[in-house]
Amino acid sequence: MPERAKMRKPDVKVVILGDMNVGKTSLLHRYTEKKFKDTVSTVGGAFFLKQWGPYNISIWDTAGREQFHGLGSMYCRGASAVILTYDVTNWQSLTELEDRFLSLTDTANADCIYAIVGNKADLTESSAQGPVPEDGQGEQESVGTELRPTGGGSSSGGGGGGGDALHQKQVNQDDALALYARVLRYKGLDGMACPPGESLCFETSAKTGYNVDVLFETIFDMVLPSILKKRREGEPSTVDLEDCRVPKSIKGGCCA
């Protein structure tokens, strides 16, 4: 059962960007429901509220289609983290990140964290194909979709091969690291002050669950300071009517 989006106020925003068919929705789905299932092309965008300790994190899953491109900057506004997603079997999807999606992040927070994620690692890495140890169900799910390409990735270089045949890997980890460096330069950020590229470039598989939890949890940990900052800033502007504790009396009584 999906976590129902209750009317909780999110503390922080994480946005997943990337070209269509790279598996953004599948990534989010794998993380939230520990399952891989066929998804349809996302229309407009969707979002999910994640309880992370005492904080609420909203994760926006955007539409990759060109048609919805204009909405991207709105989703990114005020974001604390952006997950730039590409398809490891599709060089073009990495290029698109820089050409089309990077400019959308202009509206994100100044201290926004950028992660570069190469999805569909199961198609090229045998190590990413294994079933997820903590999730027997995931394995069952993947049996059903064994003969289909993940995420309906018809645009990916390899076409609709079987699960066993490894696809041609088109994007290497080094390319992702190079992109990360360029992202920081584009943002005018100091490479030394930012988290190193090694900790923010991931290769994942939404199908097998490989690296997916690591990705989200790493990012959530990194946005914590941002939440705290937001809370600090938010404090003086509103009066909390719920919290009606009597302030500690500071009277300098005569017998003090």
Add this chain to the structure above:
Amino acid sequence: MSVKAFELVPVVERELLTGDKARINIECLECCGKYLYVGTNDCFIHHFLLEEQTIAKGSVVYLSQKLQQKHLGLKKAVSELKAASALERLIVLCDATIYVHDMLSLEVVPSGSAKIKGVLSFCVNENPVSADPFCVELGVISSRRRAVQIYTVHEDRVQLVKELGTPQQPCALSLDGYFLCLALTSQYMILNYSTGASQDLFPYDSEERKPIIKRIGREEFLLAAPGGLGMFANAEGMSQRAPVNWSEDVVGAAVCFPYVVALDEGFVTVHSMLDQQLKQTLSFRDGHILQDFEGKLVLASTKAVYMLVPLPLERQIQDLLAGNRVDEALTLTEGARRNIPKDRFQILHKRILQQAGFIQFGQLQFLEAKEHFRKGQLDVRELISLYPLLLPASSSFARCHPPLHPFADLNQLTQGDQEKVQRCKRFLISYLHEERSSEGQNGVREEVDTALLKLYAEADHESLLDLLASDNACLLADSAPWLEKHHKYFALGLLYHYNGQDASAVQWWVRVVDGDLQDPTRSDLFEYVVDFLSFCPNLDLVWKHADWALKREQKIGAQIFTKRPVDGDQGSKMNPEDVVTYLQKHSHALVLYLEHLVLDQHVQKEKFHSQLALLYTERVLALLSQPSSPAQALSQARSKLQRLLKESTLYRVQMLLGKIDGVDQLLVEQATLRGRLGEHERALHILVHQLQDRSAAEDYCSWAATPQEPALGQQLFHLLLATYLDPDVPGGVDSVAAVDLLNRHGNMFDAVRVLGILPEGWSLQLLRPFLTAAVRKNAHEQRTAQVALGLARSENLQLLHDRLKTRGGPVVVSEKKGCQLCHNTFSEPDCVCLPGGVPVHTHCAAQRLRDSPTKRRLENGSDHT
């Protein structure tokens, strides 16, 4: 899909408005309270009174009555209408000019200045910044410049507050607080008219598609976005809800929580803001206007007006549940949390959770069902009642009405699939088990425990016994036949016991032990019953079954009496005499019981001791009389007898002696008995000369000496020594035995006496250990005595000190203090204390004593300080 969230209800039919004039169209609408205003393209304003009527099945119909119509005197269409009810004004946009009319008479307000010219479109600020309730804030798009203007409309005047330029020509707007949401030619933007700050939202081609800006709440707008999306944006330019996917050619949109309703050329679509899904589609041709007014959704074609009446939330939820769409139903319910009163919401929410739980239960999704039952605080009896025969017959429970689920019972639910039935039962077991351990089962404990008992019994579950052994509320009348049916006789006994019917409990168990009934629960049931009886406070019951138990096995049966707690209350105590009398016919049990009394309980009663000794003796004699009896049995029996004879002092010696006197095999026993009579010489004689067992003789001396004063011990040892040294007996002097005795028990002898009687010729070497021990003993005694003396002295001194302390404080003598008698000071520490602690000189005291006529001496009054 297939939620019915809204119903389309006609409000103003074509005949009332335009009749058959084909070219006349509805241009704009306003609905304010019971009034509906319709503006047409032939410059008329029609004013209707609406009356809402609820007819059967909760459906709503509207009766509309035309109050009047007003021609504005122009040739242009009436393009926008807004009512300001607080001012009783109707704001009309016609021919690019805003006029202010009276709401009721529809006459233009007399004050001539109340109009704004060059207006493309306007909107009312529903969250005005001004605190004046009799003032309406308008946002106006100028048709002449690229600008927006803010006006305030008062009852009698209109005032320009602010004008702001825009980068492109605006074509639609909405206003909330200071925030203007504008549709420009190629994009949407947010503009703060107070600070002038602007925020681009996203691109949109206003020429290609009509932009839509709909304020949906505080600082939040719904916008038509490219790709047929309804986007949400707040005043900060952020989207806080995921967009809904309506169609490309939407002409109007409205919000009626939790739904976004959109109108396109052929349909009205309803999306939920909670999950962004399409919920309902209504076919509607020639749709022209869709607006919401104070929660009412008004829909118009070019010729007629309709209302979209939201169906009651409960009904929508029930429809969803009827379609087994649990998640959607719950989402909708929880989404309504803010829209209905708290208490009503809680009732609704609970019920929906319960229903959802039953739907999932029906699908055997037990985990989810359990969660929903828990959250919905389900009366667990609802669940139990699904299982045939589980609820006690006496339960007054009746299922909730209207029913929470369509199932009659489990058989109907599973359609007889036994595997499913078993799964359901396992679920109920775990559910009830958890329910039991939680606190929430008020007043339904009986039902819960009884149902659990039945399930356990049926499933042969190990927890059955735990349930019955712990605090429970199982109903006897209902549970007993069930346990009997499932052959759980041991459990049945426990149940009776828990309900205070020990007699029934034991009866059932006896039948199992006897093999009349089969219940493999406990293989040691007999021991259990005996144990049970031994703790049973009901003595009648114990007596009743004691015979049965003893007949079955005396050794275990005797535990009924031997294991009885000693410190029980008076009512449950057994009189040992009665027990002994009762046990006469069960000799083995009697021995066990007497042993329990004499050896374990140390009951000091001659009767028991004698009887036990007698029984032991008889046993020994019986064994002796059968030459074939095993030696081990005999030695065991004898050692028991010997032990009793030595340890007990209460038995009747003469009687026992009469039994065994003359039996040659029982010399040790005879000697012991003689010793009890004080005939130590005789006893020693028996041991030394008849039995010729020296160690037995020494043991005898030690035994006879211990409880009494050591002098007797010494005497006995001397006697023994004398026996060994007696030259007159057959065999003569047994010097080896005598030396051994002296060396081994040296400390038991008076050395001086021994040296006197020893034969002259014995070597010192022979007696060396004895002499060493004797010397050591003497030295030891001397030193011990000295230590004791010292201690006694110090104790005495201590006591003297204490006594003095309690008599009074110290007597202080100093050089500055004068003697009471001569009034000179003291020069020496010696003094005499008069009664009352007054110190005087020794010589003064003596003087006074001499002078005293009675010549009485002061007694014991001196003290030296």
